[in-house]
Amino acid sequence: MLKAALVALGRLDQEHAMVYFQVIWKGLREPMRRALEALVMERQIEGEERFPFVRELMDRSELKGLREGKLEGLREGELKGKRDTLLRLLARAGIALNANESARIHACTDLATLDRWIDNVLGAKTATDVLS
Known part of the structure; x- marks a missing residue:
C-alpha cells in the first residue's frame, strides 16, 4: 500500500505531493512510518530523489518524538x-x-x-x- 502511495505521489507536482505525503505520514503509526521511511530511503539510494521534502518531514517528526520522550523522562x-x-x-x-x-x-x-x-x-x- 505504501509503495502504491509513493507511485501515486510521484505523478503529482511537488507542492501537491508534499501535502498528500504529510497527510499520509501523520495518519501512520510508528511501525508503518518506519516502513515508509525505509521505502523513501531505498528510492533515494537508487538515485530517485523525487520527494526532497520527505527527509525534512521525517527529521522533524523524529525530533518531536525525541523531545516528547525527553520531557516524559524528566x-x-x-x-x-x-x-x-x-x-x-x-x-x-x-x-x-x-x-x-x-x-x-x-x-x-x-x-x-x-x-x-x-x-x-x-x-x-x-x-x-x-x-x-
Whole structure:
C-alpha cells in the first residue's frame, strides 16, 4: 500500500505531493512510518530523489518524538524523586505505611499532590495525616 502511495505521489507536482505525503505520514503509526521511511530511503539510494521534502518531514517528526520522550523522562524522574523524598521523610518520622498507603504513593502521578504530602509529613503522627 505504501509503495502504491509513493507511485501515486510521484505523478503529482511537488507542492501537491508534499501535502498528500504529510497527510499520509501523520495518519501512520510508528511501525508503518518506519516502513515508509525505509521505502523513501531505498528510492533515494537508487538515485530517485523525487520527494526532497520527505527527509525534512521525517527529521522533524523524529525530533518531536525525541523531545516528547525527553520531557516524559524528566517528568518521570521528578515524580520518582518526590516519591522517594516522601518515603524517606515518612521513614525518618517513624510513620509506618500499610500496603494500600504505599501503593497509593507509588501510583501517584500528580506533582502537586506529592508536594502536599511531603509538606504534611511535618507534624504528622500517622500516614492518614500525611495522605489526607
